Amino acid sequence: MYLSHNNPNKKLTIHLQEVCVYLLDMLKYVPLSKQDRAALEYIGKIVAVSHDFGKYVSYFQQYLQTGETKGDLHHHSFISAVFAAHLLRHPSKWQASWFSFAPLIGYFVVMHHHGNLRDISLDVTKSRHIAENNVQDSLYHRVRVLKQQIDDITIHASKIVKDLSPLWAELSIPLSLADELNSFVQHYEKAFDEVYRQYYWIDKQKKQEVTKELYYYVLLLYSALIDADKLSAANIERKARLHIPAHLVDLYREANYDVSVTEGTNGWRNRMYKTVMERIEQMARANPDQKLFTLTAPTGAGKTLLSLSVALKWREQAEKQYGYSPKIIYALPFTSVIDQNEQVIRDLFSPLHDFHENEQRYLVKHHHLSTFQYKAENEELPLRKALLLTESWEAELIVTTFVQLFHTLIGYENRALKKFHQMAGSILILDEIQNVPVEYWPLLRTVLYQMADLFSCKILLLTATQPLIFPEEETVELLESETVKPLDFFQEMERVEIHWLGSDKGAYSPEEWQDLLKNLFEDGKTYLAIFNTIRTSIEIYKGVKKWLQEREYEVVYLSTNIVPRKRKSRIEKIRKLLKHNQKVVVISTQVVEAGVDLDFDVVFRDLGPIDSIVQAAGRCNRNGTSSELGKVYITPIERDGKLEAQYVYKSVHTYIAKEILPKEPVSEQRFFDIIIQYFTQVRERKSHDASEGLIRAMEMLKFDAKDRMIDKNKPKYVSEFQLIEDARQSVDVFVEIDEQAQDIWRQYMQNVVEEKDFEKRFENDLRLKRDIRQYVISAPIQLVKNLDRDLYEKTRMLHLSNDLLNQYYNSEYGLIRSSEMVDAWIM
Structure with a gap:
């Protein structure tokens, strides 16, 4: 045999x-x-x-x-x-x-x-x-x-x-x-x-x-x-597909919100919802073969539920008209946003009679930090099988990152490409698509065109700052009717104003910024300050902390310089302080812009791309509850005569943003026009060489070569596509900040690193992965080069033990960075 x-x-x-x-x-x-x-x-x-x-x-x-x-x-x-x-x-x-x-x-x-x-x-x-x-x-x-x-x-x-x-x-x-x-x-x-x-x-x-x-x-x-x-x-039998009612979101909204109100913030959201639902019904009759759509709605519009309702109704249309059930793939730029969106979807699916017996058959969350569990017919599958089914996207709805999505659409690796067939024919919801680097927009446009044309994917670009990836005539805007356009909903809300506060010399040193805060300070208001570099955020946190505490403020620091576990607990602490109207100031990097649902009276932000500034504005008077307009102050920071924004963003982005931002106050009604101006200029000034090189590599089936020389500007192989540039001067570090971290590291050493049996080691690694990552930060190599590297080949990270903690890590602001060190380690 x-x-x-x-x-x-x-x-x-x-x-x-x-x-x-x-x-x-x-x-x-x-x-x-x-x-x-x-x-x-x-x-x-x-x-x-x-x-x-x-x-x-x-x-x-x-x-x-x-x-x-x-x-x-x-x-x-x-x-x-x-x-x-x-x-x-x-x-x-x-x-x-x-x-x-x-x-x-x-x-x-x-x-x-x-x-x-x-x-x-x-x-x-x-x-x-x-x-x-x-x-x-x-x-x-x-x-x-x-x-x-x-x-x-x-x-x-x-x-x-x-x-x-x-x-x-x-x-x-x-x-x-x-x-x-x-x-x-x-x-x-x-x-x-x-x-x-x-x-x-x-x-x-x-x-x-x-x-x-x-x-x-x-x-x-x-x-x-x-x-x-x-x-x-793996001896895994494929299960039959599951049905999801098309009107699940409608039922959820009726159970949790007042859907009849037409005034105020909730009425504003209800009218947007109604406009979109009427639009997709009209499109189903007039042009059912349309594949490319946009949904351009202001921050706080409830885009997650709105887009899911659209997708479920499209899915029902496909079932009736073409006899197949498209999968729904909801992709976001950052892992920090996924947990929040997944919880919304879990709440949405909970009323389904068999959801809790088949959780992962309905919904899979997949990114590089995912825990792997798969429940089908009330049975928890072994970890290896759960990993296989999760990575294969064997679910009706998948919540994932742009990295997982685009490195499959533009990919060469076996592990990533095994889910490509799940995307063919699917409904793709791309949330905050403007986060894709501009040099890849022509590539993205080509790939999405082909997926729509060859495999009938329906594609929804979902954002408050709609980039100009596709020509306007090739897409259909869903927040639109004969009587209303997205701009009308932007103009209807007056929650915030953006103020340019460049200094006499154009920008502020960190010391000058601290004086600015004190001059503008109003006791009782809540404040968020967003900086482009970790170095400046720490310097200002240390500089203003005592002054603010003397005024009975809680001062909280946030950035990827602190371990994820502490970052998450601080976000929860901030939410509670804001909910109970406590006096709080948050000093942060851009990490707070991505899907963190917080609401402050005043926001300060260093100069950055217009879409990032609008994201920051979305953290100011977010729910429109304040009796006065929220203030967003743009305060450019410089160091050694150079704008810090240029350390983090491309010079062209910084220059265009500075050029476009009016020097008089900008109301929320004008955001839409400024965003269009910004993306128009960015698109015109960026080179298309990277996209053209990758498109040619795809057409020539040039996926990878062992000795390839990477040229990001003129790539020759599909494998040169990098949605996120490698941080080649950084390394992962496990930080033993407490007894729980010490215990997790001991388990990891014993059950993974020292385990001889391959199967046990593999399963233990999967089981501990999420706990381990809660204590890992990405650190500049020069700061941690003296840590023990003996285990690096096995663990792919350095280990900062608790007995060395005080030399490298501060409990308030994380990794200790020398005062003379100039870096641009963002987020």
Whole structure:
């Protein structure tokens, strides 16, 4: 009996059948044209049954049974890939324009189903090169191994045909297995020629219109294959999809809010909700095929519930009109916002009769700090299976980060790409999309266009500061009707004013800023001050703390310079102080701008991009309860003659913001116009080279190369895409700030670092991950370079033990930074 896996033993044909069934089921939920679906399902069958064909080699079967190897002769992906290309090289009836590339697609996705995708040019050769023993280095060893494996397959061909034939017939594959296997062992080199010919078309851009789409079909099949393969290998049975009522948000609003009021802040939100609901009904009748939408609403408008209501109604429309249920993917820029949004969604789903028995089948939260649990049919799955299902987005609604989303859409890594098929056909809600770096806007536009065009994704850009990623005529604004536009809702609210307070010389030193605060100070008001660098935030906190305490104020410091656990507790403390009308001043960095629902009378902010300034303004008189307008003071900070904003943001952003901001007070009614001016100028002044380089890499299937040289301005490989730039001069540090941290570190050392059993170590690492990250900060290397590095290779972080704490860490403001150190460590 041929096996695919052991511990427990699994018959190879059972595994191939499961992968095929799972893969075809995954494709079923992707809306496609008839010709594209027929082509994809045919290739999918071939890819599924051939992806582990190499496991029929006796060397692999021996390795599975005994663990013994003969060099790399037990490796199975390459011979499987060549077999897939061989099966797909026949002329076919399928009419899809891209189907002529089927052998290359099958070869490429099967070859890399256990690893990451790489530059297609590294994977091709010609039969002539094989005959002349002149194969390129990237394939030379694999081809030598292949020749010996072909000899082995030849010897055992009759047994292989006998084992595989029943499955072959069951899947209705029109090719004769016996004939194809005989042809393969005799003429396998021809498959290389066919793949090379198709690579030549791509390399020389012979079929440019087709190759623009090829990347997306490659990722769809690769994703479905590797996800199906992992689920089968883990013996996880896929569950049926779940229904979510389209009017769930309406019912929730009726139960928790006064939806009939038309005046005040709640009336303002109700009228926006009504406008959007009427708009999507009108669009469903007039233009049901529209895919790109915007929802431009002021801060405090209740965009989370509003967008979810839109998505659920779109989902119902798709079910009725097209017969499939799109997944809803809600993506945000920061992990700090996700917990808050997830809780809103959990409250929304709670009335569903089976939600608590199937929590993760309904809702999955996924980012790099996620805890992994998966509850289905009232059963908590083991951690490894929970991890697999979470990372595969096996849920109806997924809350995630831009990093997870865009590094899948523009990706090359196996672990990220296994969820690509879940995005195809989905409803994508992109919250605060302006946080994507401007140089990537053309790239983002191209990718979202293709996802909408090829796979019928509906895409909703959700923000108070709508960037100009798409031309206005290509999107539909949801907060709009014949009688009202988003601008009307912006102009209706008068909660805050922005005041430019540049000094006589243009900017303030930290010492001058402290004097400014004292001059503007009004006892009894609550204050938030946001600075661009940790260094300045600490300096000012230390400078004003005593003066404010003498006036009976609670002074709280916030930044990523303190461990996440303490940061979270301080935010809760601030909420309580504000709720009970206590006198409080918060000194912070930009970390407070991202989804932290706090409301102050006065906000000070260092100069920054206009969208960041508007975000900061959203923390001032947020609920419109004050009898007077909240004040937002823009106070540029300089050090050594340079604006600190330029340490953190690109100079162009700083210059444009300074140029655009009026020097007279700006009412909230004018925010919309200023935002449009800002993004218009930013778009015009930014280079598109980075986007153009990545788009070309995607079209050329140039995913990654081992020795690539990263050039952010002119990338050549998909792998050079970085949504967040690497902080190459920083390192993670675990900080033992209390006994609980000490205990967690002891558990981590004992149960992860020192654990010999791989499975136990893996599960313990997952179990402790969230607790560990609550005490980790990112620190400039120069500040912590003297800490013990002996365990760094195992832990990927340094360890600041409690006995050294006072030398490196202050309980009030976190990591101690020397006074002469100039840095721009933000957030």
